[in-house]
Amino acid sequence: MTVVGRLVDRFFGLPEAPVPGTGAGRATGMARDLRVPMPDGARLVADLYRPRGAGPLPVVLMRTPYGKHKPEIRLFARVLVRRGLQVVVQNMRGVFGSDGEFRAFHDEKDDGLATLAWLRAQPWCDGRVAIAGASYLGFAGWAMAPYADPPLEAMGLGITASEFVSSFYPGGALALHNTLVWSAVLGTLDGSRLGGLLPTPLHDRRVRRAMRHLPVGEADTAAIGRPEPFLREVTAHAGPGDGFWTATDHSAAAAKTTAPASMVAGWWDLFLRGQLRDFAALHAAGRQVRITIGPWGHDAKALRAILADQVTWLDAHLNGTTDRLREAPVRLYLQKADRWLDFGQWPPPGTRPAPLYLSHGLTWDEPSAIEPAAFTYDPLDPTPSVGGPLLSPGKGGQRDNGPIERRADVAVLTGAPLDRDLDLIGPVSATLHVRTSTGHGDLFVRLCDVDERGTSRNVTDGVLRISSPGTVRAEIEMNPTAYRFARGHRLRVMLAGGAFPRLARNHGTGEPAGRAVASRRVRFEVLRGAAHPSALHLPVWDG
Structure with a gap:
């Protein structure tokens, strides 16, 4: 195990990785740009991280629209490899070298299940697959987990939910700020090369000014200079009873998910309500599930907590390292009291x-x-x-x-x-x-x-x-x-x-x-x- 690896584990509060053995603690090997076939003929690119010289191992799958090259993705993958796991990071349809067109939320079920079947057929996979990810990556996990047969081994879900529609239209109103900000991110991803366009202060100011543009359905042109499909879809289908997003809502199937699930949520995160509904559905169905709710939003503080949570959870359910698992299903931070509290359910008794x-x-x-x-x-x-x-x-x-x-x-x-x-x-x-x-x-x-x-x-x-x-x-x-x-x-x-x-x-x-x-x-x-x-x-x- 490298000095850098020890420092990373210490920074994130992780237990020290095992000494080299059957996979655990070995150096990271990598296979780039594997091409995963989809039923319609499209091929989605993926990177494989695994301990060098290891035999078949369980796989942790992460599917992302933001690019498999992102530093936080690589860091997470290497942390898991040091614990004897392998990680496959896949670029979703239509982004960063993957075939097809990216249609936010619409293709994650079919593409995710096709990827799962492909993984299980690979000689380096022992048949066990878990999923991990935050935000949209977590939604991609939810889009496949209830329908996976055989089931996934485990799920690590951060600041996400099984449906995002309620966050587009909270209370029936249109969530302009978050919708336009995310649309601008999607509209400035460069799928032709490694690396997207990082937001600049000028870009942020332009997006902020575009929020005043009328009609709202054309605010994308004011923000990024061209139409962006996601914004057009959200603004065009904001009326009550519109069934456009029905197939992207996996909340009704959530309770069917038998894979042990660990969640990290934030009191200031836009997906908090949906994530708590998912937790309650799994808990009521008798599934093995836990949730941590901290004093953060959709931000870097949450990502740090998510990494620590998912590493310990995946290590437990794929390697049997259970000594770091807590008993309480619910752990939450009481704001302004500086206290963490454990409960047996949500809402808490008392x-x-x-x-x-x-x-x-x-x-x-x-x-x-x-x-x-x-x-x-x-x-x-x-x-x-x-x-x-x-x-x-x-x-x-x-x-x-x-x-x-x-x-x-x-x-x-x-x-x-x-x-x-x-x-x-x-x-x-x-x-x-x-x-x-x-x-x-x-x-x-x-x-x-x-x-x-x-x-x-x-x-x-x-x-x-x-x-x-x-x-x-x-x-x-x-x-x-x-x-x-x-x-x-x-x-x-x-x-x-x-x-x-x-x-x-x-x-x-x-x-x-x-x-x-x-x-x-x-x-x-x-x-x-x-x-x-x-x-x-x-x-x-x-x-």
């Missing part, structure tokens, strides 16, 4: 639902009749948003919400100072009774933590697209959390008609999101009181 009612401020007791909380949303000057689950590094997570809360187009309700610490662990939602002047609008609700100095920082939020006249009972799913509100702090709820550019503006006309240009101002009235008890539903943990 929490109690507590409604936080909208009144003149916020109250735990149901209020009497009171006038509505009213504000007006202008699509030409859309209510901005800061923080939250964003793909852009350094822009997501917790942020100071003060400048937004001082705007005239929001309603802000604040509770009394807490007389003791308040811990929330679990799903969060809101039931709000709302009227809109046009029958169309996006109701955005955000829970914030206000400290003794008056600084207001976001904790969780959610949105619901409204397309109905009259009074609507809006059931809004917010992001789950584990968070401590310290004694002396206050809870605050902000209501708005949008969160731009995280969410595309609602034009108030009912016109499809991708084509809308004309707009109407929308007045919102959020009713509160005994007849219309608008409230947030908070998971209070008394542990």
Whole structure:
């Protein structure tokens, strides 16, 4: 084992790799650009990493649209090889030398299963195959795992989910920021040579400016100078009941997956809700599954945790090295308390639902009749948003919400100072009774933590697209959390008609999101009181 290898293991908190033996600890051999045949005649290129001189071994498969040459991919592969495993990293259809056309989310099931069959037929594979990966690579694993026969040996899944559609359209609104950022990445990958185009500050500014482009369905040309298929598909199929993405949703089949699964999620990751649903489905089905939820988003902090998690999990299930496995299925970080907690299930036992009612401020007791909380949303000057689950590094997570809360187009309700610490662990939602002047609008609700100095920082939020006249009972799913509100702090709820550019503006006309240009101002009235008890539903943990 090299000095560099020891330093890498130490940096990521990994147990020391075994001394050289039957594969383990040996130097890494590599076969580049293996061509894997698909049923339609396309060939997808892949690299094989394996211990030099070893016989047949289990394979860890990683399928990527970003290029098998990426440094983090190579690092991960070499870490596993030092533990006596072999790794195959495959470029997906249509990228970096693989035949065909890349169609985001559509081909991963068929191509993944064809690759799995090819791997098992190779003389250097002992028949056992596991999958690993984060984000889209993790989705590619989900696209094949429920249908693999025989089943996969193990799954390592980071900041990902079995379906991504709910992240395109949270609450029915269009997730503009994340969709355009990822579309710009796809549109600037160079599949003709090794290495893609790294984002530059100029590129990032251009993408940010393009978020204001109308219609949204053509924002790709403003961002990268040409159409990008993924953005066009997302904006063209944003309406309710559109079945375009049905075949890319593997959540209904998730519970059929028998492979032991380990997941890493983040409180500020855009796929958190879907990942927790996947965990709950596997756990309810009696599968061997664990999840770690940390104080990170879709970022480098998450990747470091993912590598350590997946290496120990794969080592255990492919090599039998089980001494590093914990017993608790759920490990989560309680934010602002600096504590890691272990639980037997999600949501964790010991929490109690507590409604936080909208009144003149916020109250735990149901209020009497009171006038509505009213504000007006202008699509030409859309209510901005800061923080939250964003793909852009350094822009997501917790942020100071003060400048937004001082705007005239929001309603802000604040509770009394807490007389003791308040811990929330679990799903969060809101039931709000709302009227809109046009029958169309996006109701955005955000829970914030206000400290003794008056600084207001976001904790969780959610949105619901409204397309109905009259009074609507809006059931809004917010992001789950584990968070401590310290004694002396206050809870605050902000209501708005949008969160731009995280969410595309609602034009108030009912016109499809991708084509809308004309707009109407929308007045919102959020009713509160005994007849219309608008409230947030908070998971209070008394542990």
